[in-house]
Amino acid sequence: MHEAYSPDKKVQILLKVCKSIYHSMSANATRTVFGADDFLPCLTWVLLRSDVVTLQVDTDYMMELLDPTQLQGEGGYYLTTIYASLYYISSFQPRLPARQLSVEAQHSLNQWHRRRTLHCEQSRRSKHRRTIRRQACQERDRSLHVIVQAHCFQKHCTAVKVKYYFCVRCKKFRLGVLLHKSKYHNKCTPIDTNLRLNKFITKQSTLEKF
Amino acid sequence: MAAGGMGGKTYSFKVVLLGEGCVGKTSLVLRYCENKFNDKHITTLQASFLTKKLNITGKRVNLAIWDTAGQERFHALGPIYYRDSNGAILVYDVTDEDSFQKVKNWVKELRKMLGNEICLCIVGNKIDLDKDRHVSVEEAESYAESVGAKHYHTSAKLNKGIEELFLDLCKRMMETAQAEERLKGNGASQSASSRRGVQIVDDELQATPAGGCCSSG
Secondary structure, rough: OOOOOHHHHHHHHHHHHHOOOOOOOOOHHOOOOOOHHHHHHHHHHHHOOOOOHHHHHHHHHHHOOOOOHHOOOHHHHHHHHHHHHHHHHHHHOOOOOOOOOOOHHHHHHHHHHHHHOOOOOHHHHHEEEHHHHHHHHHHHHHHHHHHHHHHHHOOOOOOOOOOEEEEEEOOEEEEEEEOHHOOOOOOOOOOOOOHHHHHHHHOOHOOOOO | EEOOOOOEEEEEEEEEEEEEOOOOOHHHHHHHHHHHHHHHHOOOOOOOOEEEEEEEEEEEEEEEEEEEOOOOOHHHHHHHOOOOEEEEEEEOOOOOOHHHHHHHHHHHHHHHOOOOOOOOEEEEOOOOHHHHOOHHHHHHHHHHHHHOOOEEEEEEEEEEOOOHHHHHHHHHHHHHHHHHHHEEEHHHHHHHHHOOOOOOOOHHHHHHHHHHHHHOO
């Protein structure tokens, strides 16, 4: 699968693999037709037994580049299945089965979905999608605001590339880069940041540090 | 997602099958797809993913039916499958009360994640085993009504109620799609379809007004 270049060819190979798994399943059972109840565990087992190191990369590659119309079809289904299987393996905890997808996985799925459906005229989703985007905008806006404000003091100092952000919980300015996640110290909440920051600006003495 | 065709409309719907293991999800869908189109239509692969072409009141409908693994340990994988689906069929076994409880959990989760856009069908399967019934008809039907879902009774073994279930679901999904289109308006859909190629969305544009503070600082 890794050898193939086009995402389409990769999916064709994936389908062949799934077919041969089905084939060996029915060769060892009385039934000949299987649903996802049986297939997913088998696929997971096969993945665990095989040593395909590039699979995660290839799966991501296909998910990003496959034609959106194909994502609705059989190729899309088995791609989803392999994604699910990989997720199951990577998040496996022996004793307690996770009830929900992790927040990161949900986030990345949402982002992926947004990326891939941009061109698709999907009337029924568009309203929903727009609200998500607006929220994300506001959030980024707020955090950018903090950065820009923090940037103001930088007139007094020489650093240009380095940005500061204000962390509410530990009440300190911190150095940071423009990555979205690193704007707040660990799990500190961004609530009320601007307000506190404004107060902070008035205290010139504290700025001496910067 | 309703895709406009050249002649009459062609709708493509994604339907996801949810429910505990062993409630008969697979046999239900297999029965449905096998019955009408013989072997000719069954896709290269097996019963996990099936497609069906329908013609409802002159409109073509393509159904893609996605089966899911119902075992408890795979519960977390649900969102990967039901993301972006138009309809969900939630199957329980009428002789198994736990499976009905699972359906309730799924309904809660679906409504939370996908809102009201998704058409829900709650299906009590295995009515041929009616003498062992553990989920009462009234309870199931009143529950379905309370969450805005339709309730059906089927038997994959006797091939009962399956055709009606899918036909009804299709009609409801078409209604949802049409309502959505109307809401969107004709002009909007035309401009959306004429737009081709790369579409860039400016997410960061909003940041500029914040720059005003620099002058005061």
